[in-house]
Amino acid sequence: MRRREFLSIPAVALGGTLLYTLRKEPFIVHAQAQDGIVNVPLKFFSAEEAKTVAAATARIFPSDASGPGANEAGVAIYIDRQLAGPYGRDKYRYTKGPWVQSVPEHGYQAKETPREIYKAGIPTLSDNFASLTPAQQDEKLQSMESTTFFRLLRTHTIEGMFCDPMHGGNAGMIGWQLIGFPGPRMSYRDEIEQYRSEAFRPKPISLAQLVGHPVKGWEEEAE
Amino acid sequence: MKTLRPVNVVMVGGGWTGLAMAKEITHRTSLNVLVLERGLPRKASEYMEGMDELDYSIRLKMMQNIADETLTHRHSMKDPAMPVRQYGSFLPGSGVGGAGEHWNGMSFRFLESQFVLKTHLKEKYGSRKLPEDLAVEDWGVRYSDLEPYYWKAEQMLGISGKAGNLRGVKQPGGNIFEGPRSHEYPLPPLKMAYAPSLFRDAAEKLGYHPFPYPAANASEAYKNPDGVSRAGCAYCGYCDRFGCMIGAKAQPSNTLMPILSRTKSFAIRTGCWIRKVVTKGGRATGVQYVDAKGDEVFQPADVVFLGAFTLNNVKLLLLSGIGTPYDPATGKGTLGRNLTHQVFGVATQVYFDKPMNLFMGAGSLGVMVSDFDGDHGFDGSEPIVRGGTVWMTATGNRPIATFGMMPTGVASSNWGSGWKAAALAWRDRVGAMGCAGEHMAYRTNYMDLDPIYKDKMGDPLIRFTLDWTEHEHQQRLHAAQIQGKIAKAMGFPYQEAKPTKAKYNVTQYQTTHVQGGTIMGTSPDRSVVDTNLRHWDVKNLYVMGASTFPQNASGNPTLTALATVYKAADTFVAAHGGSRGQKEKA
Numbered sequence: 002m003r004r005r006e007f008l009s010i011p012a013v014a015l016g017g018t019l020l021y022t023l024r025k026e027p028f029i030v031h032a033q034a035q036d037g038i039v040n041v042p043l044k045f046f047s048a049e050e051a052k053t054v055a056a057a058t059a060r061i062f063p064s065d066a067s068g069p070g071a072n073e074a075g076v077a078i079y080i081d082r083q084l085a086g087p088y089g090r091d092k093y094r095y096t097k098g099p100w101v102q103s104v105p106e107h108g109y110q111a112k113e114t115p116r117e118i119y120k121a122g123i124p125t126l127s128d129n130f131a132s133l134t135p136a137q138q139d140e141k142l143q144s145m146e147s148t149t150f151f152r153l154l155r156t157h158t159i160e161g162m163f164c165d166p167m168h169g170g171n172a173g174m175i176g177w178q179l180i181g182f183p184g185p186r187m188s189y190r191d192e193i194e195q196y197r198s199e200a201f202r203p204k205p206i207s208l209a210q211l212v213g214h215p216v217k218g219w220e221e222e223a224e
Numbered sequence: 225m226k227t228l229r230p231v232n233v234v235m236v237g238g239g240w241t242g243l244a245m246a247k248e249i250t251h252r253t254s255l256n257v258l259v260l261e262r263g264l265p266r267k268a269s270e271y272m273e274g275m276d277e278l279d280y281s282i283r284l285k286m287m288q289n290i291a292d293e294t295l296t297h298r299h300s301m302k303d304p305a306m307p308v309r310q311y312g313s314f315l316p317g318s319g320v321g322g323a324g325e326h327w328n329g330m331s332f333r334f335l336e337s338q339f340v341l342k343t344h345l346k347e348k349y350g351s352r353k354l355p356e357d358l359a360v361e362d363w364g365v366r367y368s369d370l371e372p373y374y375w376k377a378e379q380m381l382g383i384s385g386k387a388g389n390l391r392g393v394k395q396p397g398g399n400i401f402e403g404p405r406s407h408e409y410p411l412p413p414l415k416m417a418y419a420p421s422l423f424r425d426a427a428e429k430l431g432y433h434p435f436p437y438p439a440a441n442a443s444e445a446y447k448n449p450d451g452v453s454r455a456g457c458a459y460c461g462y463c464d465r466f467g468c469m470i471g472a473k474a475q476p477s478n479t480l481m482p483i484l485s486r487t488k489s490f491a492i493r494t495g496c497w498i499r500k501v502v503t504k505g506g507r508a509t510g511v512q513y514v515d516a517k518g519d520e521v522f523q524p525a526d527v528v529f530l531g532a533f534t535l536n537n538v539k540l541l542l543l544s545g546i547g548t549p550y551d552p553a554t555g556k557g558t559l560g561r562n563l564t565h566q567v568f569g570v571a572t573q574v575y576f577d578k579p580m581n582l583f584m585g586a587g588s589l590g591v592m593v594s595d596f597d598g599d600h601g602f603d604g605s606e607p608i609v610r611g612g613t614v615w616m617t618a619t620g621n622r623p624i625a626t627f628g629m630m631p632t633g634v635a636s637s638n639w640g641s642g643w644k645a646a647a648l649a650w651r652d653r654v655g656a657m658g659c660a661g662e663h664m665a666y667r668t669n670y671m672d673l674d675p676i677y678k679d680k681m682g683d684p685l686i687r688f689t690l691d692w693t694e695h696e697h698q699q700r701l702h703a704a705q706i707q708g709k710i711a712k713a714m715g716f717p718y719q720e721a722k723p724t725k726a727k728y729n730v731t732q733y734q735t736t737h738v739q740g741g742t743i744m745g746t747s748p749d750r751s752v753v754d755t756n757l758r759h760w761d762v763k764n765l766y767v768m769g770a771s772t773f774p775q776n777a778s779g780n781p782t783l784t785a786l787a788t789v790y791k792a793a794d795t796f797v798a799a800h801g802g803s804r805g806q807k808e809k810a
Contacts, residue, residue, distance in 0.1 A: 065645075094291060097678065159628070160473065
């Protein structure tokens with residue numbers, strides 16, 4: 002078993018809270034008052050890799066004047082969990098050969114799994130990506146926009162922002178609060194005709210809250 | 225290979241068609257029926273735990289495992305075929321209930337002209353402007369033949385909707401272009417979400433005839449003629465790619481299985497991978513399959529029904545050497561011909577000034593115009609001979625899939641601060657229209673076995689040779705123009721869709737409506753099964769589902785698949801000493 006690695010995040014950064022002001026513009030509010038550092042155990046990345054991925058996703062979905070972003074939602078942790086699970090090793094992709102490149106209409110035809118794409122892609126961001134200035138980081142990412150690695154990173158960042166919190170992203174449902182998504186709910190029978198030209202923005206609930214017990218994501222499936 | 229105890233009827237596939245036929249046979253004859261399903265049993269009680277966009281809608285947890293079996297695709301006979309490695313343009317289901325568990329519930333009757341399309345086009349246009357290589361056919365069965373069976377299917381499913389043609393009298397608020405109905409829908413239409421109601425008002429203003437989608441999502445509590453009850457829809461927005469957590473959406477698990485599970489002459493076995501229909505002396509003797517433990521077995525049966533997804537119905541017959549494979553060069557052979565999909569991919573966007581709560585919805589919640597469906601109103605001057613429907617739905621916008629919808633050009637990148645701010649500003653304010661055009665059959669679009677790529681068992685994958693023609697490109701352009709007119713009448717800023725002449729793309733979802741390969745008809749030279757779904761060559765073999773449709777209609781196929789199965793069941797039951805009524809057996 003490999004040495005356990007951690008992603009260290011200031012507690013204030015992870016899963017901050019938003020006010021429910023989404024009938025107007027969503028705006029940033031301060032995170033829960035917590036001190037110190039949270040060490041989140043990693044399942045796939047090394048600590049260094051996780052730091053790099055966290056820094057990159059934070060430029061794709063930044064924390065800025067329009068609200069919290071990938072850092073507060075824990076997107077790097079989400080990606081770590083996905084790559085550790087069946088998706089990361091392509092358990093649910095057709096992976097029989099021969100492997101032949103084809104036209105774009107046939108989609109991704111290469112052999113590399115998402116895990117392998119990250120392992121090879123992270124070093125191309127540069128050794129010290131996390132310590133570059135935001136402008137330098139943006140410049141680096143712009144130069145990689147056409148790569149499979151970047152496209153995956155962008156897709157996974159959005160997934161990590163807005164997935165159910167059981168998957169490790171959207172911590173504190175901060176992504177759902179940001180966009181006014183109420184989470185999985187039993188019924189809008191009374192609201193669907195009532196709310197016309199008026200936002201219906203109840204406090205979000207997670208799947209675990211809906212069903213009343215923890216639910217496991219597919220990434221937890223045993224190998 | 226172990227030989228199992230014989231059964232009267234073996235059914236390949238435990239989805240809508242297989243289970244519907246199993247119910248008719250077990251309740252109306254003395255025959256016993258065994259359904260063999262490749263996937264696993266499903267528990268509807270667990271569907272609430274499945275209300276997770278990532279696992280179910282993005283990672284597609286309810287679909288067939290594509291690692292085990294996929295298809296290959298090429299655009300023409302000159303191109304190399306490549307495997308579809310990740311799902312894209314359509315999504316085959318797996319497990320008891322099949323795709324019927326995670327469908328949206330859109331339940332259309334096809335237009336009268338669809339069933340006689342070849343004759344209809346010839347009469348209307350002569351030979352003068354029909355697209356090259358057109359291979360459309362008449363079904364051999366007319367709308368009026370199917371009407372009682374459509375009604376039976378609508379009652380079983382509990383369809384919510386508004387009739388547009390009752391016994392020949394046009395009904396305002398319904399689809400006035402549809403064929404005559406003997407009855408109003410079993411349930412009234414669903415409540416209407418705001419965005420589609422604005423589409424409806426605008427379409428009406430233009431003189432079109434908008435109507436609510438016919439929905440298998442029950443608008444109120446419903447008990448069907450079998451005595452099975454369901455709750456009314458709660459508009460939670462988790463239909464397509466999900467099982468319904470309250471059972472309001474008609475699914476095999478909450479319509480047919482409650483009856484079948486207490487029927488003594490019915491049995492279902494899961495985890496069974498069928499590899500071959502075995503024949504001897506021109507008759508089917510049973511099926512060969514690999515069971516859940518991995519053992520290869522032979523299941524003898526007097527009658528064999530295929531009710532798998534289109535791809536697998538065709539593949540099984542090809543692997544079994546039953547029928548003559550279609551040869552596009554000579555036009556000879558019938559097995560694999562007339563592969564069609566559906567013409568989607570036109571999205572005109574409307575930009576609302578306020579949030580629309582588009583996360584609320586139901587699988588078949590929306591408004592459609594059928595004014596350009598089929599060819600009513602076309603005078604022959606148009607660049608197309610068949611059109612399609614145009615619509616706006618509220619099926620439940622989930623956040624991963626819909627984040628980032630915004631007018632083109634408002635952000636210079638698709639990531640970073642500027643993009644994020646624009647995505648948040650436009651969040652829940654973009655409504656998208658769609659279109660569903662008839663995909664006609666062409667000589668060059670067909671299925672056969674791939675010479676290179678294999679499935680989990682080592683059998684060849686099915687191969688699609690399929691591309692769009694100029695007719696489909698023109699259908700999309702036409703739909704975009706209609707959408708643009710309606711969008712303008714809605715009174716909000718909008719962006720008319722600009723369809724390109726792109727080639728068929730396996731990565732972009734169209735619909736899961738794949739038709740053809742084992743088409744029905746009145747002649748063994750042009751079809752694989754007769755109008756009662758019986759194989760022309762092997763008389764105790766039947767094929768069910770959209771693989772028997774000669775071409776795609778604009779509407780979604782499930783209701784018509786069920787209607788054709790019910791018609792076939794009447795004939796089969798009568799030939800096997802059964803009653804026409806609904807004999808109840810405990």
